[in-house]
Amino acid sequence: MPLSYNEYYNEQTGLTIGLKKLLFSEQSEYQLVEVYETDTWGNLMTIDGMVMLSERDEFVYHEMLAHVPMFTHPKPKRVLIIGGGDGGTAREVLKHNSVIHVDMVEIDKTVVDASKKHFPKVGDFENPKLNVLYEDGIAFIQNVKNPYDVIIIDGSDPVGPAEGLFEKDFYQYCKNALTPKGVLSTQTESPWVESYHPSMKKVFGALDDLFPIAKMYLSFIPLYPAGMWSMGLASMGESPLDNNVIKRIQSVSKLLASLKYYNSDVHSGSFALPNFVSKIIK
Amino acid sequence: MPLSYNEYYNEQTGLTIGLKKLLFSEQSEYQLVEVYETDTWGNLMTIDGMVMLSERDEFVYHEMLAHVPMFTHPKPKRVLIIGGGDGGTAREVLKHNSVIHVDMVEIDKTVVDASKKHFPKVGDFENPKLNVLYEDGIAFIQNVKNPYDVIIIDGSDPVGPAEGLFEKDFYQYCKNALTPKGVLSTQTESPWVESYHPSMKKVFGALDDLFPIAKMYLSFIPLYPAGMWSMGLASMGESPLDNNVIKRIQSVSKLLASLKYYNSDVHSGSFALPNFVSKIIK
Numbered sequence: 001m002p003l004s005y006n007e008y009y010n011e012q013t014g015l016t017i018g019l020k021k022l023l024f025s026e027q028s029e030y031q032l033v034e035v036y037e038t039d040t041w042g043n044l045m046t047i048d049g050m051v052m053l054s055e056r057d058e059f060v061y062h063e064m065l066a067h068v069p070m071f072t073h074p075k076p077k078r079v080l081i082i083g084g085g086d087g088g089t090a091r092e093v094l095k096h097n098s099v100i101h102v103d104m105v106e107i108d109k110t111v112v113d114a115s116k117k118h119f120p121k122v123g124d125f126e127n128p129k130l131n132v133l134y135e136d137g138i139a140f141i142q143n144v145k146n147p148y149d150v151i152i153i154d155g156s157d158p159v160g161p162a163e164g165l166f167e168k169d170f171y172q173y174c175k176n177a178l179t180p181k182g183v184l185s186t187q188t189e190s191p192w193v194e195s196y197h198p199s200m201k202k203v204f205g206a207l208d209d210l211f212p213i214a215k216m217y218l219s220f221i222p223l224y225p226a227g228m229w230s231m232g233l234a235s236m237g238e239s240p241l242d243n244n245v246i247k248r249i250q251s252v253s254k255l256l257a258s259l260k261y262y263n264s265d266v267h268s269g270s271f272a273l274p275n276f277v278s279k280i281i282k
Numbered sequence: 283m284p285l286s287y288n289e290y291y292n293e294q295t296g297l298t299i300g301l302k303k304l305l306f307s308e309q310s311e312y313q314l315v316e317v318y319e320t321d322t323w324g325n326l327m328t329i330d331g332m333v334m335l336s337e338r339d340e341f342v343y344h345e346m347l348a349h350v351p352m353f354t355h356p357k358p359k360r361v362l363i364i365g366g367g368d369g370g371t372a373r374e375v376l377k378h379n380s381v382i383h384v385d386m387v388e389i390d391k392t393v394v395d396a397s398k399k400h401f402p403k404v405g406d407f408e409n410p411k412l413n414v415l416y417e418d419g420i421a422f423i424q425n426v427k428n429p430y431d432v433i434i435i436d437g438s439d440p441v442g443p444a445e446g447l448f449e450k451d452f453y454q455y456c457k458n459a460l461t462p463k464g465v466l467s468t469q470t471e472s473p474w475v476e477s478y479h480p481s482m483k484k485v486f487g488a489l490d491d492l493f494p495i496a497k498m499y500l501s502f503i504p505l506y507p508a509g510m511w512s513m514g515l516a517s518m519g520e521s522p523l524d525n526n527v528i529k530r531i532q533s534v535s536k537l538l539a540s541l542k543y544y545n546s547d548v549h550s551g552s553f554a555l556p557n558f559v560s561k562i563i564k
Contacts, residue, residue: 012322013300018294019294040293059558220502222509222510266556268551269551271547271551272552275541275544
């Protein structure tokens with residue numbers, strides 16, 4: 001038997017990934033952070049036994065979580081990322097020329113340290129516009145003095161330290177911390193995994209109540225359960241499907257040329273929800 | 283260790299599905315056809331060790347392979363399905379009121395027999411409009427006298443009996459067998475699996491050469507490698523993204539209400555290709 005990593009998301013259904021060796025394993029104050037060298041996905045990070053990212057597929061998650069809200073705002077200058085310790089979301093945010101400051105609030109320094117060492121191409125940690133704080137995002141968001149144009153919730157699954165990121169109170173605090181045309185995105189689990197439906201309903205119910213515009217969008221992420229991943233977009237200003245948003249995306253050819261997943265068609269198309277998915281959050 | 287089914291698509295990367303028991307196993311003249319009872323996916327059919335369908339997720343593949351071409355044609359009356367032995371594609375085709383006759387040409391009667399017994403809700407084999415022929419589709423298509431409005435290629439992977447379904451000659455024969463505004467769809471493997479890229483390039487190169495309109499579209503299929511599946515659409519008449527096609531879809535509310543995946547947004551959105559996917563077939 002070759003060495004393999006197995007993640008089960010549905011009784012005995014799951015993903016198997018061939019491993020070469022364990023590169024890093026640390027039980028932090030919050031969670032078990034591990035990095036493996038894999039056969040075909042590059043290095044792979046898991047937290048408490050759940051895949052967070054691989055070098056080969058991380059571009060999908062990070063491009064989609066970052067660029068959908070960033071382009072929905074007319075000129076995002078100040079951005080807050082809650083979680084996102086691997087640095088990939090900040091890297092994508094920092095590709096936008098309008099950005100002058102990014103605060104990244106990651107509860108677990110172990111994730112950042114593991115990423116800097118084993119995923120050197122994922123983060124852009126030396127960028128002078130990026131300020132990393134090792135704090136609890138849920139406490140941080142309640143005390144924001146200087147609001148943000150875009151807030152991105154890049155947390156893990158709704159068990160463990162990220163549980164509070166799926167609560168309505170948290171999204172109310174986020175709304176209070178946004179500028180008048182502010183935009184928010186958040187990762188909201190796989191529609192194919194029934195055990196996550198209650199968390200998905202809770203988040204989209206909260207976004208619907210709190211924001212004039214709240215929508216789910218989807219991405220193909222091969223190492224996340226069932227390959228289908230949902231994210232939430234909430235806006236106090238423009239809708240992500242407005243024509244000006246599409247024109248804005250198409251106007252930045254240099255940024256777009258650096259991307260492997262996101263483009264203006266994918267931006268719009270990702271909001272097309274299969275019937276069984278819409279039903280979950282109705 | 284619980285009993286499990288493992289399919290590896292990328293060296294050691296793959297899917298694991300918990301099994302309850304083996305219900306059917308027959309080495310036919312062409313391939314090994316097996317049916318398992320699974321823990322959470324209902325019954326599951328594999329051919330030569332590759333997942334074909336499960337009761338729980340089959341709706342995605344069948345709705346997307348059938349309705350995208352069916353709605354791209356203004357009034358499909360005669361339809362040919364090559365392969366599709368489980369009956370799911372024919373079931374979706376037969377939901378269109380304009381249809382008067384469907385020929386389904388399946389090389390392997392074992393697949394049809396296994397489906398009738400173990401997937402009773404997948405097929406609509408008693409429908410008087412459906413004519414099942416147990417023949418080689420590649421031989422059949424070269425001798426079509428009465429052309430079809432829509433041809434759907436519902437074959438397995440490009441190894442074994444379905445290999446010829448990825449060749450240019452085959453698509454030339456299909457074109458010859460279509461009415462003047464005819465439309466074709468075909469399953470074209472997962473963009474995440476590099477070993478299938480040569481077959482994908484070959485099919486889309488052929489469709490591009492032969493048809494005025496040729497496009498790839500994508501679906502989320504949890505039990506197919508990496509959860510992302512591509513299909514090809516070729517048309518001698520309308521484009522699938524024409525406004526009349528979208529209006530046509532929205533006009534048949536009764537048909538749409540029976541579906542779990544497909545709707546007019548999903549129809550358009552499925553043609554939005556991530557950059558790394560467009561590159562494969564450029």
